[in-house]
Each structure stands twice: as structure tokens, then as C-alpha cells.
Amino acid sequence: MGKMRWVSLLLATMMLLITACNVNMGEEKKPQPTDNKPGTETEVKAGTQKVVFWHAMGGANTKVVDQLVANFNESQDKVQVEAVYQGNYDDLLSKLKASMGTNDGPSVVQMYEIGSRFMIDSKLIKPMQDFIDTDKWDVSQLESNISGYYTFDNKLYSMPFNTSNPILYYNKDLFKDAGLDPENPPKTFEELKEAADTISKKGKAVGANFAIYGWFMEQLFANQGAEYVNNGNGRDGLATESLVNTEAGVKVLTWWKDLIDTKAANNLGRKTDDSKKAFSAGQVAMILDSTAALKGLVDSSTGKFEVGTAFLPKPADAKDGGVIVGGASLWMMNNRPDEEQKAAWEFIKFLTSPSQQAYWHINTGYFPITTKAYEEESVKENLKKFPQFQTAIDQLHQTKLNKATQGAVMGVFPEARQIVEGAIEEVLNNKKSPQQALDDAAKEITSKIQDYNRTVK
Known part of the structure; x- marks a missing residue:
């Protein structure tokens, strides 16, 4: 040919x-x-x-x-x-x-x-x-x-x-109002859950909102030092298998669903714009978003509240990792x-x-x-x-470059993101357990990776 x-x-x-x-x-x-x-x-x-x-x-x-x-x-x-x-x-x-x-x-x-x-x-x-x-x-x-x-x-x-890269944005005024230290934002999943619970129970705003965005899942894997696909995150050789259903992924979805179930967080869907609008309106206290959104979020809050920024959270027992x-x-x-x-x-x-x-x-x-x-x-x-x-500069510089933080590579990554977003929705909407949803997503992504690999061999 x-x-x-x-x-x-x-x-x-x-x-x-x-x-x-x-x-x-x-x-x-x-x-x-x-x-x-x-x-x-x-x-x-x-x-x-x-x-x-x-x-x-x-x-x-x-x-x-x-x-x-x-x-x-x-x-x-x-x-x-x-x-x-x-x-x-x-x-x-x-x-x-x-x-x-x-x-x-x-x-x-x-x-x-x-x-x-x-x-x-x-x-x-x-x-x-x-x-x-x-x-x-x-x-x-x-x-x-x-x-x-x-x-x-x-x-x-x-x-x-x-x-x-993604960082945690938080409303310092809502932290103060809830009796939390606005200069000591949460660093772990566990601390974020506690802060979100406290703010939500105060009644002025929901504690957190995370847009259903596959990029966040990839980042939360890397922040635990976990690889997203096999073969060294697709860098030692072509990736042949998705690892989205491993322990790191289940931890993320179990934590995320618990935030929703306990009303410490709400679900506004896939659009990051909706998450940002809710944050700028003072309706949610914490969101995840790109560093590229920083100026817009600070400008939209001027005269209303002070925006704080923090590193991406991770489980308390996570391995060394960082952001991609x-x-x-x-x-x-x-x-x-x-x-x-x-x-x-x-x-x-x-x-x-x-x-x-x-x-x-x-x-x-x-x-x-x-x-x-x-x-x-x-x-x-x-x-x-x-x-x-x-915050963003420090997070970038403190990230240890390894296969996890270097980032996964696969030929069907855009579609894989959408599959993962579908899995997150299934969990948050009580259709599947975190393990089942991620097992199904991993199977589908793996199949598509292998179809792709056959076109390049």
C-alpha cells in the first residue's frame, strides 16, 4: 500500500x-x-x-x-x-x-x-x-x-x-462565614469533604461542584502517581489497555459520589462554564478548573468575594504525583x-x-x-x-516528572474522555457503582485502543 x-x-x-x-x-x-x-x-x-x-x-x-x-x-x-x-x-x-x-x-x-x-x-x-x-x-x-x-x-x-493545569478555586468569604480558615484550603479528598460539608450545612451555598470532565479524572490519577493506560502510560510502547478501572479511579468516583450523596456538592453536568458561573455567583464554594480560567474567575468575583486558589486535592494516602x-x-x-x-x-x-x-x-x-x-x-x-x-506555578514546579505526571498517550484519547465522562454520569446518577461503571468504560476504551493500534501496525 x-x-x-x-x-x-x-x-x-x-x-x-x-x-x-x-x-x-x-x-x-x-x-x-x-x-x-x-x-x-x-x-x-x-x-x-x-x-x-x-x-x-x-x-x-x-x-x-x-x-x-x-x-x-x-x-x-x-x-x-x-x-x-x-x-x-x-x-x-x-x-x-x-x-x-x-x-x-x-x-x-x-x-x-x-x-x-x-x-x-x-x-x-x-x-x-x-x-x-x-x-x-x-x-x-x-x-x-x-x-x-x-x-x-x-x-x-x-x-x-x-x-x-487544573487547580482548586475556593471562595474565601464563604470559608470565613463557615468558620474555616481561608488561608488553609483543603489539600486532601478527606479535608475537602469536611470543608464542603461544613459550608453546605451553613446554608448559604453548596460546598463544591466539579464539572463532569474527563480531564479532571486524568489529573486525579496523576495526582495519585497512578498511570491511566498500560505500557508506561503508553510511553514505553503503544498502550493496549485502559487502567481507568484501577484503584485510583475507584477512589476518585467513590469520593465524588459521596460528596453528591451527602449534599456536600452538587452536579451541574459536563459544562465547565456552568460550574464557573455557579462559583462566580457565590452559589458554590469550591470548583476545579484550568489555570487558564483564573483571570476570568477573579474578574467576575471582584466586589463580591475574594478568590482563593489551592493545589489539586488527592487522597490522604496517595503516592507521589502531581499534575499533567x-x-x-x-x-x-x-x-x-x-x-x-x-x-x-x-x-x-x-x-x-x-x-x-x-x-x-x-x-x-x-x-x-x-x-x-x-x-x-x-x-x-x-x-x-x-x-x-x-499557586499554579508552585504546583507545576513541585510536580515530580514520572510516567504518571508525564501524561498518558493513546490514539483514541478524545473519545476515551467522553467514555469516562459517561461513566462518571452513571455513577453520580445512581445507575452503576464506581467499580462497575469504570470496568465497563475500561473495556470499551481498551477495545477502541486495540482497533486503533491495528491501523498503525
Whole structure:
């Protein structure tokens, strides 16, 4: 079978497996993408190399991306980058598939972190490590707990771009009103249950709400030092089995259901926006959400209550663990001419510079991917304005990088998230026990992983 035919078959198979799950990492609602119609492309100056950058950053973040691109284009006269918003992550993946076999695809594409295994298996990309080695670029300037996710077999396959992790947000005023110490937020499942009980019984608000979001389950596994799929979380070899039904998963769902059953927490469904709205309205005292949501939550509470932030909770007897980075990274497409790839690499290096990372962080709430960005005065000033973000920085830096915190990889991750969300709903709605729901989810995910693996062997 020819290479292009094989890749097309793989892409077609994956598009059947990947359903329309819109990954929410705290971004604002997305505007409609602009089609690449004649007349909409950026006019390229004579003598410059054009680079096309496809991305999925909507809302206010589109303007931030456009500004980064403008900064690069103004910084030199040899390369001109055109940024094209392609809709949400799934829309972008669909358009990438449609560009196969044509000259209409991007030079560089942003892809969500759970699409990493697929991007590697697609044979469509050139590892970022190739450019790093040729250029002798210092990879140690990257945050190791961020670059670790995108590193496979000691190769950095893509460049981190928008990065977040989940933290606990809590209403300090409701803590005070319930007689709790607002400067000592809960650190464990057990402490969170006790605080949520106390607040709920006070009657002014519900103690907690967690959106039914598969990302949270993945994070609560990693925070216990537990792997999500076999074969070293899919990093020692292709994952062949889901581990979502192991002890770590049962602990999470047993605890979560107990919070609901005792009215220490409520269930508002899958949308993180609903959870955030309830928190901002003072209706719930604690929620889990992305660090990228921090500015919005602080701004929406101004004049009403003080927002506190804390590390993601874990069982009191949990092993060493931490959080996994979420978000997306930049992938170099291998079907573009060498000069175009080299030009795209210059753009990617520019994006990693401390000043550009500082601008990105301040205007979006995503982490800087380079450590020196924290030395920028603008970042220091932003931390004074939003001291809650120090929690996220400390949590990232205190995470021990291991197979659990490096993050699971599997070719059917988007669909696996939806299956896990369905299992959580079954438990919270009293349809199945935690063990049964997770057993069924693990069986279904494992079957889909194995179907996927057959397409890449």
C-alpha cells in the first residue's frame, strides 16, 4: 500500500474514532473560523518565505495570537507568517485531514495534547528535535514539566504552546462565614469533604461542584502517581489497555459520589462554564478548573468575594504525583519544502523567547513555557495583580516528572474522555457503582485502543 494511501486510511479511521468533543481548557467561546478563500490570505512581500500557521485559539485569544504573529513579522524581513483560525481543536483536525494530498495545508499546526499519539502515528510531522539538534538550540530553557509531555523516546516531537493545569478555586468569604480558615484550603479528598460539608450545612451555598470532565479524572490519577493506560502510560510502547478501572479511579468516583450523596456538592453536568458561573455567583464554594480560567474567575468575583486558589486535592494516602499539563503544542508538517520548514522553525523559536512568552502568559493566563519569562518585569507585575497564579506555578514546579505526571498517550484519547465522562454520569446518577461503571468504560476504551493500534501496525 502506498504511503499516501496508508496515511489517508489512518486519518479516515481516526476521524471515525474521534467524535466531536470540544476540549475546554478555560478558553472563551470561539467565533466562527475564517475559510481560506481567495482574497483572504495575507499578502506576502517579495523575497520573503511564507509560513502558514493553523490554530484553534478563539475569542480574545485570537487577537493575542495575531499580535504574536505581527511581532514576529515586524522583527525581521525574511519570513512572513500568516495565522489562520480553524475553529475548535476537532474542527482543526478535520481540516488537517482534508488538506492531505494538497498544497493547501499549514506549515505549522497547533494540536491539543491528547492528539499527540495520533500526530506521531500519522507520519505527517517532522519532530521538533530534528531542528533543535541541527540548531544546537538549548532545550533546557523550557519548563521540564511542560516539555516532558511532548517528549517521546527522548525526542521533543512538538513545541509546547498553550499550557495549563487544573487547580482548586475556593471562595474565601464563604470559608470565613463557615468558620474555616481561608488561608488553609483543603489539600486532601478527606479535608475537602469536611470543608464542603461544613459550608453546605451553613446554608448559604453548596460546598463544591466539579464539572463532569474527563480531564479532571486524568489529573486525579496523576495526582495519585497512578498511570491511566498500560505500557508506561503508553510511553514505553503503544498502550493496549485502559487502567481507568484501577484503584485510583475507584477512589476518585467513590469520593465524588459521596460528596453528591451527602449534599456536600452538587452536579451541574459536563459544562465547565456552568460550574464557573455557579462559583462566580457565590452559589458554590469550591470548583476545579484550568489555570487558564483564573483571570476570568477573579474578574467576575471582584466586589463580591475574594478568590482563593489551592493545589489539586488527592487522597490522604496517595503516592507521589502531581499534575499533567493540558493545552496544545505546535507541530511541524513534513510535506512542506525545507526552506519553509526552516522559516517556520525561526517563528517557533521567536514564540519561545521570554518577552513573547511573557506577553502570551499575561494576556491569556496560560503558563510561560520558558523559565526566563518569569524574570520579565511584566510577569512580576502581573503576579502582584493576580497572586492566585502563584499557586499554579508552585504546583507545576513541585510536580515530580514520572510516567504518571508525564501524561498518558493513546490514539483514541478524545473519545476515551467522553467514555469516562459517561461513566462518571452513571455513577453520580445512581445507575452503576464506581467499580462497575469504570470496568465497563475500561473495556470499551481498551477495545477502541486495540482497533486503533491495528491501523498503525
